[in-house]
Amino acid sequence: MYLIGLTGGIASGKSTVSRLLSELGAFIIDADAIARSLAEPKAPLWEKFVEHFGRSIVQPDGTLNRRRIGELVFSNQQERKWIDETAHPLIRSEIWRRIEECRKAAVPIVVLDVPLLYEVGWNDFTDEDWVVYVDAAAQLRRLMARDQLPEDSARRRIEAQMDLAEKAKRADLVIDNSKDELTTRRQVEQYWQALESRVHHG
Numbered sequence: 001m002y003l004i005g006l007t008g009g010i011a012s013g014k015s016t017v018s019r020l021l022s023e024l025g026a027f028i029i030d031a032d033a034i035a036r037s038l039a040e041p042k043a044p045l046w047e048k049f050v051e052h053f054g055r056s057i058v059q060p061d062g063t064l065n066r067r068r069i070g071e072l073v074f075s076n077q078q079e080r081k082w083i084d085e086t087a088h089p090l091i092r093s094e095i096w097r098r099i100e101e102c103r104k105a106a107v108p109i110v111v112l113d114v115p116l117l118y119e120v121g122w123n124d125f126t127d128e129d130w131v132v133y134v135d136a137a138a139q140l141r142r143l144m145a146r147d148q149l150p151e152d153s154a155r156r157r158i159e160a161q162m163d164l165a166e167k168a169k170r171a172d173l174v175i176d177n178s179k180d181e182l183t184t185r186r187q188v189e190q191y192w193q194a195l196e197s198r199v200h201h202g
Helices: 014-023 031-038 044-053 066-074 077-104 136-147 151-159 164-170 181-201
Strands: 002-008 027-030 109-113 128-133 173-176
Touching: 002 014, 002 164, 002 181, 014 027, 014 109, 014 128, 014 181, 027 031, 027 077, 031 044, 031 077, 031 109, 044 066, 044 077, 066 077, 066 151, 077 109, 109 181, 128 164, 136 151, 136 164, 173 181
Parallel strands: 002 109, 002 128, 027 109, 128 173
Antiparallel strands: none
């Protein structure tokens, strides 16, 4: 089984690339989706969040108020550390479980879609890493538009992650998502076909 690590920065377009790969037949293990499922009402991460932050982060429908948690976490280094130390082991064990399932099912190529691939050391387990890249100005603009954030809040969120240019330097392959989706799609198709050919035909 060949394991690709797919990462990027916040608002770089990693989800778009993940979707395009899925459309091409890639098996995706999505760390964000796993984190969301663990934070559903009464799930393990939900319980820990409510215990730590109190009921003020729970919305009337029982779900977590992600925006409120984001505000608490991105403005406070200690809270971010607490979340990392609490969430990562739970997410990691579920990712491992899914990787093992893929191995047993002889899935030839698995894409591990992880925002913090380098920050938490997941790249130690991958065969190669792909980074979705946009320049800093575009990243800031897209994040402000996507999450309706003022510039200072958006900058804080970007700065909480490893610099995207640094990630691109470490990558085996960089997907430039600065232009339109069609341009990105063409790159993804080309890279995926080359990878399939390599994995299947050596």
